[in-house]
Amino acid sequence: GGNPDAGSQSGTSGDSGSAVKDTLVVAVPDAPSYMDPQVQAAIATFRVTTQMFDRLVSLDNDMNLVPGLAESWDVIDDKTTVFHLRQGVKFHNGEEMTSEDVKYSLERCIASSGVNYNYLIIDTITCDDDYTVTITTKEPFNALLPRLTLDAASIICKSADSSPEEFNRHPVGAGPYKFVSWELGGDVVLEAFEDYYKGAPAVKRVIFRTIPEAINRSIGLETGEVDLAYDLGITDLESLAGNDKVTTLTTPSNTVWYLGMNVQKAPLDNVKVRQAIAYALNPQDYIDIVFSGEATLARNTMLPAGVEGYAPDTVTYDYNVETAKALLAEAGYPDGFATTLWCADSQVMRDSAVVIQEQLRQIGINAEVKTMEQGQYYSETGKGEQDLFIMSKTSIDPDSMLRAMYHTEAFGLSGNRSFWATPETDEMMDKASTTTDKAEALELYKQIQTIVAENVPLVPIAIEHLNAGMQSNVKGFGLYPGKSHYIYGTYFE
């Protein structure tokens, strides 16, 4: 994908003299594990690959659906969509993109166990001619387009994929930047693709550099050794604000933090207990402490504010220790109880755990924090071993979010780690995703949000903000709520 209107900007101000830098050093917190976007859904990888691969359709930084490699598309029926590909699009190796590449890429994506969970709904992909592709889904499905904007749906060059290892080492896409080198654990170097169909990028060279410590990324910005840094420490943002050589950006993301409760385990199977917990949480304090105030209240829904169907405050649990205690007593736990609170070993999770643990302590719930490695955490919580757990979920469409959180079919690893679902809500969700009537869908989503808020299998707490800092001479960069920001469109002043 790419910023649809960035091309013109780069065209006008990209080459204003030889003094202007043309290498952009980007500091990222995690090293990518792959250069192939279809192995693993890992943000570290996507942050690089999104510069190299375009998708059929994209979302711009304001979450609007814009054409990508597909110039246009026709929705034939509730299961079939026809995409008209852009002609003359070149891959980095000079080959022209055809429908074969698209079919190949999407099938490859569906075959990849690490990323295919969003695409299993797709039934067939057919090449009608060189520039037309038809996609049919197994069931009626109205969220296909947003799914195709994800990085896993990147279009790769079929002929370059002789083997997964080879492709991982020499990825070839049709994005604005082409791959130059990748030092394991170190720099990834990309180079401008002059034949990019939206026009050559202004910045000729991009270096992604892994700097795990937030503080080091800030210092790198101050000392001028990086041009752009993602995910700065929030306290550092404040001090960087006073530095006129550095500018910072923040924007709400599509990532919602929540406190999950495994309803299969006592006493969390008791809705009163869950509600008590919801009342006991003080989200504002949570935000103040964990995000230094830099986050948005989730307002009892898992949908991020920018996403369709967002229905805040259908049911409210305003922070109230007394109500919480009363509910607990009603549920038969006047003195509280002991439980465990699981989290993965990341800064935000650990901080969240500490804060929530403390807030729960106020109503007598004694939660022992169990920290584990991320991978292990996801798999263990998928098995339903946990009691309380802290997690976040990013989504760009209501279906993927609500289905993953509340649908029976998503129990466990697929996302529903609270193991709460009712046939009623399941049906409502299925209906909402298949109807072509947008109003109906929105109404269904609102109802679902009300029901789940009443049952509180999880308490949405905060919508995370994204941030980045850059040298003041870096212009044109915007934050993409899905976290894998586009470099295309960025230029030096």
Next chain:
Amino acid sequence: MADKNDVILEVRNLKKYFKSPTGTLHAVDGVNFSIRKGETLGLVGESGCGKSTIGRLILGLHQATSGEILFNGRNICEMNKKQLHALRSDLQIIFQDPFSSLNPRMSIGEIIGEPLLIHNKVHGKAELNAEVARLMDVVGLSARLFNAYPHELDGGRRQRVGIARALSLKPQFIVCDEPVSSLDVSIQAQVLNLLKDLQAEFGLTYLFITHDLSVVKFFSDKIAVMYLGQLVETADSTELFQNTLHPYSQALLSAIPAPSSRQKMQRVKLIGELQSPIDPEPGCRFAKRCLYAKERCTGQDLALRDFGKGHFCACCQAGELAGNPNFN
């Protein structure tokens, strides 16, 4: 030889070999001697010739490679643990270095009393303390040292502690492994006098190991001269000094500087230095350093030959050399 009944210790063809990275070390290589009750045998020789090893073998601290050690007619080499344990009451040792032979973490009273405890010779603490006090008195240690630690004592007193420990079990036989060589002359004299007194009082038998010939002459009834794991000459001490037969004994005797303004040293020259005891060649071990060495000295091992009056010598030329102007 002496009346068999009198003999308290007899060593027969005793051998002790050690394995070393470069070969087999013949520390003791076929030694024969016997000691009568109440007698002192002085064992002299250069450093590393195997004197201490003999002492340890007698105590059963080393396992002999071959040979017999008969103590009151019983072979120590074939004793089991229990018998050895019982033997300790009759057989004791005093070590050369009074500094390293006392456990620095134990008080004097504990050190002297330890054997009594181990062998259950006393009952109750009071009896133990009384016995220790008695022993301390015997060796001339003042009673207030009971709770002192070895490092607070000087060499002479420490050696007295070692002697008291050896005496505690009332042994018949004591191996004295250079008990005075690390002491100053005046202290040395005190300790030697003490050992002599104790012998007179308790009828002790000593194997007295030393490298100091003047001490050995003063102290011993009989002397055995050792060279590289073998005995080269044994005799009564006066006999040995008057009628030295072996060139090595001769050299040893002549090497003692006399503390007198009139008597100048007439040293018998030795060639080179002490040889390695590792894989020695057969024949006279001393031949390489001997002024009188002849062809016949090498090739075959030599046994001690009787020269009368209890005088034995292992030199194949013994007796013939008397005429040599350099000899005596």
Next chain:
Amino acid sequence: MATDVNKKKKSQAAAVWRRLKKNKMAILGLVILALIIFFALFANFFFDYDTMVIQQSAALRLKPPSAEHWLGTDEVGRDILARIVHGARISLPVAFITIAIATVVGGLLGAIAGYGSKRVDNVIMRIMDVFLAIPSILLSIALVAALGTSMTNMVLAISISNIPPFARIVRSAVLTIKNEEYIEAARAIGASDKRIILKHILPNCMAPIIVQATLSIAGSILAIASLSFIGLGISPPTPEWGSMLSTGRQYFRAAWWVCAFPGLAIMLTILSLNLLGDGLRDALDPKLKN
């Protein structure tokens, strides 16, 4: 010395203490350590756990040192001094326990290797060699990461990585002492092997063991902090110095006190143990002293 007997009778321990007392640095170490232990023991008396150590307050976030909060507050508004004082209740016992385990197990292995037959020695020491070939911190990390982060696992991991050095030291001490003449003297009076080990060998290799133990406690504290620092520590909200540092480091630039003081606490503790260890080494082995 001959005239010493006129002076007061002294046991070995008293002599060591007397020498140690002369060493100003060692006493400084001892005093610091005693203070740390004192505050750790009576931590609840000074700072209530529930209200001061784990109670959070968004309003008090990252306040610099002041009269109320001598060392400032951390990212969730808890008093850093209180947490440091309570943190000692984790670091010290864990360190002491790990070293106790390592001393006993390592000491036993070392003693067996040193006193036993050549073959036993060989088997034990070759196994120790394998462990020694892995940098100890890595071994701890691997064990904790693999077993999961908990106090027990941490104790286990650090103990295991401390065993080989102890075994080595005790073994070499036993080997030297085994050849001392007083051991031979003990055998000559008929002492059993058990008596020789317990009464003669062990008391005499206490010096290197004590020194190694003191210095290893320091190492162990550092290891605990290191593990916590890379996120393998004790679970929150338990105050632990290393994890305080680790969580604090992202606020470090804006609020230096969140990292500076826990780090100083670690350093001070290790420093005191090092001072004491050095002093003990000198006091236990007068030879080493000039």
Next chain:
Amino acid sequence: MYKFILKRLVMLIPVLLGVSFIVFSILSFTPGDPVEMRLGENYSEEAYNAMREEMGLNDPFLVRYVKYIVDAVQGDFGTSYRTSNPVVEELAARLPNTILLSVVAMFFAILVGIPLGVISATHQYSAVDNVSMVGALFGVSMPNFWLGLMLIVIFASGLGWFPSSNFDSWKSIVLPAITLSVNSLAMITRMTRSSMLETIRQDYIRTARAKGLKESVITIKHALRNAMIPIVTTVGLQFGFSLGGAVLVETVFAWPGIGRLLVECIKLKDTPVVVACVLVLATMFSIINLCIDILYAFLDPRIRAQYKTAKR
């Protein structure tokens, strides 16, 4: 001598087998599953099974271990569970960085530590001695990750003299190397001092002085050379520690070395990488120890003689 070296290298084999076995078992018999780690947040049962089969995790432990060793002997250390890259490549990308960091740090520690220790010893109780001993004490007691943070704040953030993380110029190694070297530097200084103090009390130093030699000659030619053995031992040990300590320092300074990789991989149960990493570290450590032993022989003819007799 060659025979000695050869013998030591042969002895390395059981040690490395032991090391690999330990690490392999730690990773195999503890909770956590590399497949889950790799699949991330959402995956299906089939995907899981397929990947497990693909990664060869369905074999019994011993079979996997033996397979790994057989392959490793042939130079194939497998592919990373995490990235599917050949382990050899993963290591090749980071190992030089760690070696560079450790070597620079040790070099610094040696170059500063030994002279400082010598001066302290020859000027016992002087101001230099006191200052360097107090400094060394702090150096020994300082957690290096904390020191790293301090240095970053002072020299990178505050003064801006040096970068705080991995960059290309020589400047970027300054802070991490200093951080990593501080403990070693302190240990080496202390060891040099005490070893020198011990040596300068030896009789042969008195002999040298009685010959009328200059103090500097006595110190360097006669004392230092004899004091070197424990110093060299310390240097060797410290090299080992610095390889371990690199884990933390690399984390603090974002140094793309083997230490950081290792921690990551242990957490992710990336067994091939971890085992290879630890093997490499253990080999390096053992080889350093061997070098130290060889150095002993150069320093001391008595040890040289021992090696020669051991040859027979």
Next chain:
Amino acid sequence: MDDKKKLETAAPEGSAPYAQAPDTLLDIRDLRVEYHTDEDVVYAVNGLDLTIGKGESLGLVGETGAGKTTTALSVLRLIADPPGKIVDGEIWFEGENMLRAKPGRLREIRGSKISVIFQDPMTSLNPVYSVGDQIAEVIHQHEKCSREEGRKKAGDMLEMVGIPRARYDEYPHQFSGGMKQRVVIAMSIACSPELILADEPTTALDVTIQAQVLELMSELKEKLRTSLLLITHDLGVVAQVCDRVAIMYAGEIVESGTIAEVFDHPHHPYTIGLFGSIPSLDETAEKLKPIRGQMPDPTVLPEGCAFAPRCPYAVETCRAQRVEMTSAGGTHLVRCLAHQGVFQAPELMEEVRHGR
């Protein structure tokens, strides 16, 4: 620093309390050395006077801790400081006060004019350099010569002490104790010194080797005509090698004279006790006559005569006042009140008259 003036004004020939040969080489006067340890002050040498003539060999005899080594080390100012301190005294060597010599000058003298042989040959050679090089080192230090010349000369020295030149490149550990001691001797004579300080050169050696080394030293002394200060606690060694002897007790000389004077008629009760302690090879005595008691604690020396507490003849006066050396005829000096006639000790006089 009031002793500074004293040191400067004192003339080399000064007013020693005893007659002094005109060809004195070394003259030690009123030497006092202390060791300041953590706990105590050890008074190692307390007002020691000693002279050695050119070509003369003097034996210095005394028990452990008497201060013999300290005295020898003081001559070349080799006392380790701390803890040792030369607190008072003068050491005149060829008209120069060694205690005031500049470091550079001191280094010139060390090894070339005065050399030392230490007690323990096992430890006094540097284990990491070849023996030849260690000998050559002292030659290069004091004489201008090329590498080859130095090497040749060092080889000569080795041969002189009876070690084949071929062993030049071997290391100390390859040598036996006696050979090492010979190397040390070779080193000490390499620059033809005027005075050799030999500190118990044979104590660590076996009897036969000891005899070889002593013989070698006597030979060299004859050949090179150097003076020798031979420190030992073995009266036999002194008798065999030295011209004169000085008996030392608790940091001071208690008796000195020619071998004949002292050995035939020892005057001082300590000397008499010393002779009584050694078993004689000639006569078979049933018992030895040891001195009772031990050396005094050097940190708290007795007030008066240091030997008084152990002396069978001592009277109150002995414990009260410091005793000076007085002549006992010829060059024989003794430090004893009984011999000064302060009190009557008929048994002592009997012993002395009887002699040995």
